[in-house]
Amino acid sequence: MPRKARTESLAGQNAAPGGAAAVDRALSLLAAFRSGDTALPLAELAARTQLYKSTALRLLASLEHAGLLHRQPDGQWALGAEVARLHHIYAAAFSLEQVVLPVLQALVRQTGESAAFHVREGAGLDWARRCLYRVDSPHMVRDHIRAGDLLPTAQGAGARVLIANSPDLMAASTQEDHALLATVQAQGYCALVGDRSPDLGGISAPVWQADGGLAGAVTLTMPAHRYDPQAIAPVVEAARQLGKRL
Secondary structure, X not given: OOOOOOOOOHHHHOOOOOOOXXXXXXXXXXXXXXXXXXXXXXXXXXXXXOOOHHHHXXXXXXXXXXXXEEXXXXXXXXXXXXXXXXXXXXXXXOOHHHHHXXXXXXXXXHHOOEEEEEEEEOOOOOOEEEEEEEEOOOOOOOOOOXXXXXXXXXXXXXXXXXXXXXXXXXXXXXXXXXXXXXXXXXXXXXXXXXXXXXXXXXXXXXXXXXXXXXXXXXXXXXXXXXXXXXXXXXXXXXXXXXXXXX
């Protein structure tokens, strides 16, 4: 009989409702690989998943049989060719719109205001801020930006977030703007009223890719009289959720 773990494994702590415990444990071994890892020894995999080495080794054998992991001559474990094959299928079927729009729609339902995903286009200082996706507020009074529109690159919460989290743009910012941008970078969001337009408020947070790169910004806009700082937390959470899905 397998020994009962003294402390619950990560897979046990995050078990899929109605799922199979063995599958959860095996997947936790795959999830143990982080950006920058090339290969990991058994001891490290067991430590990261909080599995016994004997349990981990049996699961690793199954993952190797499926091609998801590969045991190197030195005994360390690396991701297998099957991961690359699955990634190729996923990449071919991936739709950014299908990932971004549900997050924006949920944010609009939660806050009642317009939500957008802004991206930086162009290298260097000659760059543009594009509204890539947009979900309108149900209110009659709102700003009327459309998906695809180019927006100012110096004003607006979304612009401030893109600048504050882009080292080249941050370095080129004016001394007057630098303090604001440093605050935006430190707190992880920007909330302003009257920056792009006296009649508008905006809340924006950066969306980070798994490799640490800046994917864009989730931005909520509203008339100045409806600005509510309680919307900051939902915007930050929406950006975090989108980053996980990207």
